[in-house]
Amino acid sequence: MATSSSATSSPGSYGEGSIRVLKGLEPVKQRPGMYTRTDNPLHIVQEVIDNAADEALAGHGKRIAVVLHVDGSVSVEDDGRGIPFGLHPEEGVPVVEIVFTRLHAGGKFDKGAGGAYSFSGGLHGVGVSVTNALSTRLQVGVCRDGQVAQLAFSGGDVIEPLTVRKAERGERRQGTTVRVWPDATYFEAAELPRGELLHLLRSKAVLMPGVTVTLTVEKGGDKPAEVLTWLYKGGLRDYLAQGLAADPLIPLFDGEAYASGADSETFAEGEGAAWCVAFTEEGPLLRESYVNLIPTVAGGTHESGLKDGLFQAIKTFIELHSLLPKGVKLMPEDVFSRASFVLSAKVLDPQFQGQTKERLNSRDALRLVSAFVKPPLELWLNQHVELGKKLAELVIKAAQTRQRAGQKVEKRKGSGVAVLPGKLTDCESRDIAFNEVFLVEGDSAGGSAKMGRDKETQAVLPLRGKVLNAWEVERDLLFRNTEIHDISVAIGVDPHGPADSPDLSGLRYGKVCILSDADVDGSHIQVLLLTLFFRHFPKLIERGHVHIAKPPLFRVDAPARGKKPAAKLYALDQGELDAILDKLRKEGAREGSWSISRFKGLGEMSAEQLWETTLNPDTRRLLPVNWGALSFDETVGSFTKLMGKGEAAARRELMELHGDAVEIDV
Numbered sequence: 001m002a003t004s005s006s007a008t009s010s011p012g013s014y015g016e017g018s019i020r021v022l023k024g025l026e027p028v029k030q031r032p033g034m035y036t037r038t039d040n041p042l043h044i045v046q047e048v049i050d051n052a053a054d055e056a057l058a059g060h061g062k063r064i065a066v067v068l069h070v071d072g073s074v075s076v077e078d079d080g081r082g083i084p085f086g087l088h089p090e091e092g093v094p095v096v097e098i099v100f101t102r103l104h105a106g107g108k109f110d111k112g113a114g115g116a117y118s119f120s121g122g123l124h125g126v127g128v129s130v131t132n133a134l135s136t137r138l139q140v141g142v143c144r145d146g147q148v149a150q151l152a153f154s155g156g157d158v159i160e161p162l163t164v165r166k167a168e169r170g171e172r173r174q175g176t177t178v179r180v181w182p183d184a185t186y187f188e189a190a191e192l193p194r195g196e197l198l199h200l201l202r203s204k205a206v207l208m209p210g211v212t213v214t215l216t217v218e219k220g221g222d223k224p225a226e227v228l229t230w231l232y233k234g235g236l237r238d239y240l241a242q243g244l245a246a247d248p249l250i251p252l253f254d255g256e257a258y259a260s261g262a263d264s265e266t267f268a269e270g271e272g273a274a275w276c277v278a279f280t281e282e283g284p285l286l287r288e289s290y291v292n293l294i295p296t297v298a299g300g301t302h303e304s305g306l307k308d309g310l311f312q313a314i315k316t317f318i319e320l321h322s323l324l325p326k327g328v329k330l331m332p333e334d335v336f337s338r339a340s341f342v343l344s345a346k347v348l349d350p351q352f353q354g355q356t357k358e359r360l361n362s363r364d365a366l367r368l369v370s371a372f373v374k375p376p377l378e379l380w381l382n383q384h385v386e387l388g389k390k391l392a393e394l395v396i397k398a399a400q401t402r403q404r405a406g407q408k409v410e411k412r413k414g415s416g417v418a419v420l421p422g423k424l425t426d427c428e429s430r431d432i433a434f435n436e437v438f439l440v441e442g443d444s445a446g447g448s449a450k451m452g453r454d455k456e457t458q459a460v461l462p463l464r465g466k467v468l469n470a471w472e473v474e475r476d477l478l479f480r481n482t483e484i485h486d487i488s489v490a491i492g493v494d495p496h497g498p499a500d501s502p503d504l505s506g507l508r509y510g511k512v513c514i515l516s517d518a519d520v521d522g523s524h525i526q527v528l529l530l531t532l533f534f535r536h537f538p539k540l541i542e543r544g545h546v547h548i549a550k551p552p553l554f555r556v557d558a559p560a561r562g563k564k565p566a567a568k569l570y571a572l573d574q575g576e577l578d579a580i581l582d583k584l585r586k587e588g589a590r591e592g593s594w595s596i597s598r599f600k601g602l603g604e605m606s607a608e609q610l611w612e613t614t615l616n617p618d619t620r621r622l623l624p625v626n627w628g629a630l631s632f633d634e635t636v637g638s639f640t641k642l643m644g645k646g647e648a649a650a651r652r653e654l655m656e657l658h659g660d661a662v663e664i665d666v
Helices: 026-030 042-057 095-101 127-133 194-207 235-243 301-320 332-336 364-383 385-413 443-452 475-480 482-491 520-536 538-542 574-586 607-615 632-643 648-661
Strands: 063-068 074-078 135-144 147-154 157-166 175-182 212-217 226-230 253-258 272-279 287-291 339-346 436-441 458-463 511-515 546-549 554-558 567-571 595-598 622-624
Touching: 026 127, 042 063, 042 074, 042 127, 042 175, 042 194, 063 194, 095 127, 095 135, 095 147, 095 157, 127 135, 194 212, 194 226, 194 235, 194 287, 235 253, 235 272, 235 339, 253 364, 272 301, 272 364, 287 301, 301 332, 301 339, 301 364, 301 385, 332 385, 339 364, 364 385, 436 443, 436 482, 436 520, 443 458, 443 607, 458 482, 475 482, 511 520, 520 538, 520 546, 520 632, 554 574, 567 574, 567 607
Parallel strands: 063 212, 287 339, 436 458, 436 511, 511 546
Antiparallel strands: 063 074, 074 175, 135 147, 135 175, 147 157, 212 226, 253 272, 272 339, 546 622, 554 567, 554 595
């Protein structure tokens, strides 16, 4: 709703009335892509399924039933406790209404002792409220405490207020039923992708042994409905064994471990993982990971923990038995390259990348999974030495193949390579599959990066000042600028256009990473470098070589609490900072006993801090740069508006149109 204290404004004017404050679920309707996937409605339905699964995960349900109705709606029923429908003590509104109409509200934020959901995937608090906002109709039925409550919404607004009656004889005693009619105007396709839905439901059953999951597909008319049922008792081992395309080299390695009171100094009680791993010599790989039953299709730090645990255990075994040939150096990918796995992690307060929860970012998850996976694998390998040697042979062969490929790339470079810039601190490896160069803002930050990096695979090129705006610079004149000249020589690729077929055989790094401060100047440098790469090195972006490193904005010095020692914790943004503080409160830290520092720049960070937060491949945030949803021509138009010399008016119009969408952190 727009409000203004001024008189009516002329078209195109910018005044008080130009500022809009989006309330309730309006932000979701205005920009649904910020909250969910918009290619199809599966994700908003998944939010409802996840809520039912959370009840089972908390030990309060044994059945989840999903129905695809003929009219295009989807219903999800569980036998959990049922959403409370009494009045909220502070808001004075029925709790079930708040859950479906308020962003950042729900039982999963109750993290005190005995909270309703200690472990849950739905921790952003915008799940079913987004489902409600993007649906033409949503009905909720709740059974609990001998009563039945019902209400209905449309586009996020209540259209049938809450009614409560006594449960009749024969009605179920507890549980929740939600029926959703997704609004097709928000999605590219109205149909749910059947394969993805089946995989989602099957995986819920696999990860919750003893819970029955059903899918009913109504056919309409006199045709009988199709009913699929999943109930797994063998867990991850049976699931992975059924999905493998080739026989495993050694028996499946599986296990399950969770922190108890004895581990509370390091991890919260109940945190841990269940896993099953298979090593095969050929065939496609099967890799699936979950956090609190949420599928993480883009992986994350829990997968990095599995990789680290496997690598450390197998490396120790190889060194113990002196199996490594001279000149061969093992890397984690050598162990992981032929590994299929199913991993289910249990993490308190998981931090995901984006609301769609496709990648876990919680740094503690790496140590958590690695600590539980490594010891049992080490024990198994030393109890089965001959099988361990077969696995070692597979890993060593992968390392030798990788090193030979790196040597071939080096030979193709020949002797005519330009002299590398003197300020480039290069890496030792010549394998571009693992090598990466960080273009770092400033000499001071460059110094920290040089000391904190992995010398084997990470190079650092400090940039002095802001790079030239290269949008309207002719290609032949680029090398007048020293910084651009040094970047081109360091990466081993000459400037080129989008239609060219550039010679990328001289490429020296698989990843070119832009690393700048988390402030306005740092964002400006990012834009200037992205402009350079898009205009004059487009093939590097097209083939996925350009990335942006995301350093943290906050550091929290946490006090000792209980058996846990004092620690330094890092947050990428305000949302992560709030989650860290919530976790500290749950662990018993006194309010205000922690201190919060905001990083003014990379130069303030020590080498150890920079490694832990920004350089370590297992815990950093590295965003790949790609074309996105816009076409190449549309992207050119956007860059011209942003970077063109005669485009001041277009830039002003852009800010007037979209300025209210920008979040400013002060």
